[in-house]
Amino acid sequence: MARLLVSVRSADEARLALAGGASIIDVKEPAHGPLGRACSGAWAQVREVVPADVKLSAALGELTEWRGDDPPGVPPGALAEFDYLKVGLAGVGPDWEDEWRALADRLDAGRVRWIAVAYTDWEAAGAPSPTALLRAAFPFRGVLFDTWDKSKPAAWPPDFLDVLAGFRDRDATIALAGGLTVDRLAEISPFRPDIVAVRGAACVNGRRDGDIDPARVAELTSLVGEIGAG
Template identity: 40%
Template sequence: MRQESSALNSHHVQLLVSVRNREEIRPALAGGCDILDFKEPAHGALGMIDAETLHSISEFFQTDPLDIPVSLALGELTDWSESQPAPLLPPAITYLKMGLSHTAEMPHWYSIWQDLINRIEDTNQTAYHWIAVAYADWEQADAISPQDVLTAAIESESAGLLIDTYFKQGRNLLDHLQLDELSALIEQAQSHGLKIALAGSLQQRDLAILSSISPDIIGIRSAACRGHLRTDCIQEQAIRDFRRQLDQQSVLSRSGGHIG
């Protein structure tokens, strides 16, 4: 299992944009994303795209190779059965992640998680960068607590930790975890060489407060979409606007709140 890459090791906060198909790739790139993420928002927080879409993006990458990292959501751990064959993934994929909802009552969730990781890597003959996923609304999602997920991420030498929200009905990351809780998780993760990504219905108005705790990556879907509806199509201008605000807040944070 690979642990880090330069994309997760930059001095500025990077922007991850989640797209659902081949058609959304170009507006995401033109808008200024640093990491291109694939997921199907209609299938949940980390819904996996279907086999047809996987094939379509594989064809895209064969003719238009990217110079930025690509990540893929694999759904929830509980979506996978022990007998389910691992999919063949596009060679362009670098980062993989899966959610841990409905695992709170699974005493052996860690070994099941690791077994699935090994199965996917064996099938694809690739050592991926794995991103552990903690849900800020973990109690409602019947998931492992963020602290326990971070502990597992450190133990498994994951590349990073994503803190997201499982439910997407009107509340965002900051409605579930206090800033000091997020800051403590970030500090602990970074002290162990992990990178932290924050997501969960984040909007431009959240960037000022989030920049103060120095995450490595901010991930968006709804903020990139028309009308901020995560199941609608993404818009290049919405991503550009978010990118501009993110860069401005990063500069302000590094300069102590002022420039010059």
């Protein structure tokens, strides 16, 4: 069965997502972009309320935000208890893989599993294509297909099943996101994702800048649980 990931901004939102049955709690600040990085205080507060048997994830913004002489500050050990980390690749240049590796070494997050982000609108984002990610030597453990432009839902290319097969051959966990709603879950069922990731669909009135609605999370949890994962 697929698992539901819900992105939250705070400990209070994490409690609401857990009450609705979310399997994975992702810390993200939606006001800061598609993979908006929350402050380290939010990481710590969410970590304190999430049970040990629930996986924790954190969005770290775009890789370009970590460049320069004044990158974001990360207190020692701030991410050590997270299971998954992901960083977007919008606007990166040809050395993106070296930069990604340098960021991973700098954060030294222990047991964390890095998730590659494949933007379905990668050309508009100026990001590597899914094929380029598949060729990467960086040891990522999963891939998240998401949208960079949050005004549009994800559009799956005609060869998407073949793309997914390539990542499965690499033994990568498959996560799907990008404007997914209750009505679109049947559409992604043939792709057999391991994880379905949402923000807006779990919020009041379906707005990603709204508050988490546990009733919406419960409905999503039930429906996502019916999607078989390969």
